[in-house]
Amino acid sequence: MFANDGAYKPHPIGDPAEAIAVLQYTGGTTGLPKGAMLTHANLTAATSQFMETTKGDPPVLVPGEERTLLVLPLFHIYSLTACMLLCVRLGAEMILHTRFDLEAVVNDLAAKHVTIFLGVPTMFTALLAYPGLAELDLTSMKYAGSGGAPLPLEVQHRFRAVTGCELNEGWGMTETSPSGTFYPMYGKRKAGSCGIPVPQTTLKFASVTDPATYVPLGERGEICIKGPNVMKGYWKNPQATADVMTADGFLRTGDVAYMDADGYVFIVDRIKDMLLCGGYNVYPRNIEEAIYTHPDVGEVSVIGIPDEYRGQSPKAFIALRSGAAPFTIDELKDFLKDKLGKHEMVQVIEFRESLPKTAVGKILKTALYEEEAQRRAAATAEV
DSSP: EEEEEEOOOOOOTTOOTEEEEEEOOOSSSSSOOOOEEEHHHHHHHHHHHHHTTTTSSSOSTTTTTOOOEEEOOOSHHHHIIEEEEEEHHHHOOOOOOOOOOOOHHHHHHHHTOOOOEEEHHHHHHHHEEEGGGSSSSTOOOOOOEEEEOOOOHHHHHHHHHHHOOOOOOBBBBBBOOOOOOOOOOOOOOOOOOOBOTTTOOOEEEEEOOOOOBOOOOSSSSEEEEEESSOOSEEOOOOHHHHBBOOTTTEEEEEEEEEOOTEEEEEEEEGGGEEEETTEEEEEHHHHHHHHHHTTTTTEEEEEEEEETEEEEEEEEEEEEOOOOOOOOHHHHHHTTTTTSGGGGGEEEEEEEEOOBTTSSSSOHHHHHHHHHHHHHHHHHHOO
């Protein structure tokens, strides 16, 4: 027997809450990438939070029994934590694909009896466009999750109708390792919500016009989050770190949302994506959700373009579904007239074969803004 004198040795990595495990760079979709310092404690907390979200009677995910199809790049925080590290924690089998190849993904989902599939909205849009998807046996799939970008409600509904599996949307970011909210597996399901806060986190909502003030429950505001999964700061960038931290220690996320009386969070849009049209705050995501209900639309992204009268006007970039024919701006406006306010109405549309995306599959608005700026500069030079 060994005597226990109460002494202990420090862990070789140091304090897990302080020791940096990874420098995880932000996506750069709204600016220059920054290195989020994620500690060993951050990543451990995030995997624990994901485990808690799948508990129930019976549990959704069973250690040692799951099989995951992993197609997201592992350099991205969503894939690193929610896919790989969670699978390690679960003892789940991982089927690795080097990239998202639609044919290969569809074949493996059915033939290898995948139980877990996590992706981004553009991947689920592509899956739903695959001919014959409804005829495949996908009954083994019991958990499908979407993250990395807002999930169009229409895509969520169609996925459930075609596969019989709920497509769960969560919210998070690189700086939160990336857990933030989740959808209760056995709780209420509310259309358009990204769920409730993950365990051990606290969410507040700051005024968009006065970040030092928090808004009441139910009002739109910037999500501010505190919890064991929140980063230590930005690598060698103390000013950027200070810019996103509130006086009471919450991380300002840049996402506008509101929480209802049941604790469910509804994302409105990114603050940086918000448009000012004729004095009204206009959120592109709301417009995109409406356009996604059009039967011919495969993908859409809305940005603001200069308008001498209104300041900004919404422009929609649209990739049509296979076999669909382009429509006019007047036809689109007629389709949207009972779905959007006049101040939100799209003024210009541009059809593309595909929309620019990051390596993860998120639609890259910055590329669309840059193209618009170059186009205006060229037009000015010709005058």
